[in-house]
Amino acid sequence: xxxxxxxxxWQGTSDCRGCGIRAMVLFADLTEADFAEIHAxxxxxxxxxGEHFVLEGDRAQYIYTIRTGVAKVARxxxxxxxxxxxxxxAGDVAGLEAVLSPTYESDVIAATDIHVCRIPTxxxxxxxxxxxxxxxxxxxxxxxxxxxxxxxxxxxxFGSARRxxxxxxxxxxxxxxxxxxxxxxxxxxxxxxxxKLETVSREVSYWIKQEALVPKDRVGRLYEIxxxxxxxxxxxx
Amino acid sequence: xxxxxxxxxWQGTSDCRGCGIRAMVLFADLTEADFAEIHAxxxxxxxxxGEHFVLEGDRAQYIYTIRTGVAKVARxxxxxxxxxxxxxxAGDVAGLEAVLSPTYESDVIAATDIHVCRIPTxxxxxxxxxxxxxxxxxxxxxxxxxxxxxxxxxxxxFGSARRxxxxxxxxxxxxxxxxxxxxxxxxxxxxxxxxKLETVSREVSYWIKQEALVPKDRVGRLYEIxxxxxxxxxxxx
DNA sequence: CGCGGCCTTGATCGCACTCAATTCTAGTGG
DNA sequence: CCACTAGAATTGAGTGCGATCAAGGCCGCG
Numbered sequence: 001x002x003x004x005x006x007x008x009x010w011q012g013t014s015d016c017r018g019c020g021i022r023a024m025v026l027f028a029d030l031t032e033a034d035f036a037e038i039h040a041x042x043x044x045x046x047x048x049x050g051e052h053f054v055l056e057g058d059r060a061q062y063i064y065t066i067r068t069g070v071a072k073v074a075r076x077x078x079x080x081x082x083x084x085x086x087x088x089x090a091g092d093v094a095g096l097e098a099v100l101s102p103t104y105e106s107d108v109i110a111a112t113d114i115h116v117c118r119i120p121t122x123x124x125x126x127x128x129x130x131x132x133x134x135x136x137x138x139x140x141x142x143x144x145x146x147x148x149x150x151x152x153x154x155x156x157x158f159g160s161a162r163r164x165x166x167x168x169x170x171x172x173x174x175x176x177x178x179x180x181x182x183x184x185x186x187x188x189x190x191x192x193x194x195x196k197l198e199t200v201s202r203e204v205s206y207w208i209k210q211e212a213l214v215p216k217d218r219v220g221r222l223y224e225i226x227x228x229x230x231x232x233x234x235x236x237x
Numbered sequence: 238x239x240x241x242x243x244x245x246x247w248q249g250t251s252d253c254r255g256c257g258i259r260a261m262v263l264f265a266d267l268t269e270a271d272f273a274e275i276h277a278x279x280x281x282x283x284x285x286x287g288e289h290f291v292l293e294g295d296r297a298q299y300i301y302t303i304r305t306g307v308a309k310v311a312r313x314x315x316x317x318x319x320x321x322x323x324x325x326x327a328g329d330v331a332g333l334e335a336v337l338s339p340t341y342e343s344d345v346i347a348a349t350d351i352h353v354c355r356i357p358t359x360x361x362x363x364x365x366x367x368x369x370x371x372x373x374x375x376x377x378x379x380x381x382x383x384x385x386x387x388x389x390x391x392x393x394x395f396g397s398a399r400r401x402x403x404x405x406x407x408x409x410x411x412x413x414x415x416x417x418x419x420x421x422x423x424x425x426x427x428x429x430x431x432x433k434l435e436t437v438s439r440e441v442s443y444w445i446k447q448e449a450l451v452p453k454d455r456v457g458r459l460y461e462i463x464x465x466x467x468x469x470x471x472x473x474x
Numbered sequence: 475c476g477c478g479g480c481c482t483t484g485a486t487c488g489c490a491c492t493c494a495a496t497t498c499t500a501g502t503g504g
Numbered sequence: 505c506c507a508c509t510a511g512a513a514t515t516g517a518g519t520g521c522g523a524t525c526a527a528g529g530c531c532g533c534g
Binding site for chain 3: 185186187197198201202204205219220
């Protein structure tokens with residue numbers, strides 16, 4: 001268990017009404033009357049790459065909305081290894097199970113430096129009864145989580161190493177510029193797809209040799225996709 | 238696309254108030270007033286082993302509650318194969334995405350002869366606004382689906398064939414008699430764990446040789462678990 | 475400059491896949 | 505009742521892919 005230093009992470013109390021990404025988040029279509037029902041503070045926190053801000057088994061008192069950055073959701077398997085089961089980006093929610101479960105069911109770790117809104121479950125519980133708009137947003141998040149879990153299983157964890165890595169490369173494309181893709185460490189990519197880091201490295205190298213991928217940095221994280229078709233074909237092969 | 242013969246499946250309109258398994262299902266804690274709001278017929282249907290009663294891509298107009306039997310939820314991967322991503326038993330809900338999505342996102346297939354209640358999404362949509370009790374039940378179903386998806390990924394799709402098959406054997410134990418386990422066809426077990434059917438067969442044989450499993454039929458489906466510890470140890474190895 | 479972390483590449487090994495043959499069951503029809 | 509068939513499970517032999525073990529390079533940092 002890695003202790004979280006909340007003091008260093010704290011960035012201030014959130015002003016949800018003036019939130020820059022409110023259109024994307026849970027509170028997207030709340031009314032003035034709804035906001036008046038929020039009685040517990042919603043805090044704005046920052047975490048550095050690698051910090052765990054949700055821990056499996058911990059008491060679940062908050063849910064988190066990702067404002068900026070990327071987080072990875074991990075579970076510890078019975079045989080002691082770590083499995084990455086989901087990736088969260090801006091607008092996504094971490095720790096949704098806090099609404100129902102007394103404890104969190106997975107770890108959530110900052111994959112980049114990250115800003116999050118921490119919302120007490122009490123706010124969600126009281127508001128969701130009064131606001132069908134929040135209720136609808138919550139249901140959409142659940143739905144998205146289920147759908148992504150199925151995709152994850154069907155895409156990243158099925159077939160040859162070549163297919164799996166090609167799928168990761170495509171899954172990690174930037175939303176704003178789809179010709180770019182930001183990969184995790186080879187070890188993390190292995191944890192996403194049940195491959196060893198050496199195998200992942202070999203497959204990334206393979207796509208570079210195929211001229212489907214061009215490195216944009218010297219540490220093996222940012223790449224330009226130069227031949228989308230080759231990658232997509234590998235996913236269907 | 239396999240056409241569904243609704244006529245042959247139809248077993249009558251359901252009387253939810255008198256339902257034998259109501260305590261387990263979506264309508265568990267509805268009140269009389271809630272039931273009065275149900276204006277579309279809820280039908281009781283029966284399907285035979287192997288029948289598809291929800292099809293990926295079809296218009297999503299109903300959700301289904303499993304009354305008796307077992308169903309498998311399958312997705313078709315980009316490379317044309319079939320992946321089993323969930324197992325549904327009595328009380329579970331199939332096609333929950335119908336509430337939000339215009340089409341179903343996976344196939345649901347009867348794994349045994351099966352009885353289901355078919356509930357129009359209109360009933361869910363109108364009732365859930367009026368009844369926080371139904372809303373809570375729905376959220377619980379979503380939560381369960383997400384949790385199980387994570388388990389599936391972490392347990393059945395990680396590590397050696399030995400570990401995966403041991404996990405399946407344990408996952409398929411009977412709720413009422415945990416010393417018994419009912420397996421699917423070797424092909425389906427492979428689709429659950431991303432293994433070939435021959436590998437699955439070899440691993441089942443291995444556990445029989447280890448005297449952890451004793452066949453109770455002659456077709457390789459029903460087994461008694463005689464050494465739980467060996468199986469559990471393999472899952473943690 | 476040395477150190478540690480991460481990525482890459484090479485060589486070898488072993489597990490799961492592939493191809494193939496056999497057995498068993500259930501179902502069908504003579 | 506038996507012959508025949510189709511589908512499923514089992515078992516064997518050989519292959520290949522990804523794991524393992526190992527070495528070397530690159531980068532950031534003190």
